[in-house]
Amino acid sequence: MTILQASQIATVQRYDQLSETYDRSHARWLRYAGGEAQCAFEGAAAALLRPGMRILDAACGTGTVARRLLAGVEGAAHLTLLDALPDMLTQCRDLEADRVEGRIEDLPFPDASFDLVTCAWGIETIGDARLAIAEFVRVCRPGGHVCLVFCADRPARSWLAQVLRTAITRRGLGRFLDAASVIQAGSQCGAVMAQPLHCTGPAAAILLRC
16 A cells, blocks of 8 residues: 555545534635635536536535535436545435445546536545546536636635644645646646636635536
8 A cells, every 4th residue: 555545545534534523614614714715616516507417526525515506406407426435425315316435536437427527625635636637527528517626725815714724734634736737637637628716715616628
């Protein structure tokens, strides 16, 4: 086992321990640090939603993002939820969706399976975010979109945001990624458009068109 693999396993174990309290701690992060990026991400994804779409919410967590997005769809949509942690998927049992246990860097789906792929606060938790981005582009149909929001290596807007950033790093819950490198990775993985969404703070949101 490599050091990188051991680090990823440790991160998964930490999130597994947090599954029942995740929403409360994540709400604190959104309130003081990542909320603007979250709004940009959700706004972009909501604008793309159409009835009948095939949607993948990767690293779905407790399903908070999926619930908000589905509330804005007029008509049925086929939703697939994927997470590496069974306990997270269990907390999504109220959603009408296919629930799949799996890793974002090795998605168990054929090419071009989805019209829209979303991933909120997931790519920073793995050793190489490019692997997940490549998988998102692969499973998204030509003309479809990938929408991402993640912890980014940007200045914190307040001292409390900086405290939260430090806590995330020290607890091994994720890394703060260079947003420009994520955009570049999207283009290198085959996206025909990689667009940063306007937001500030130690977070970023990006829209890819496949």
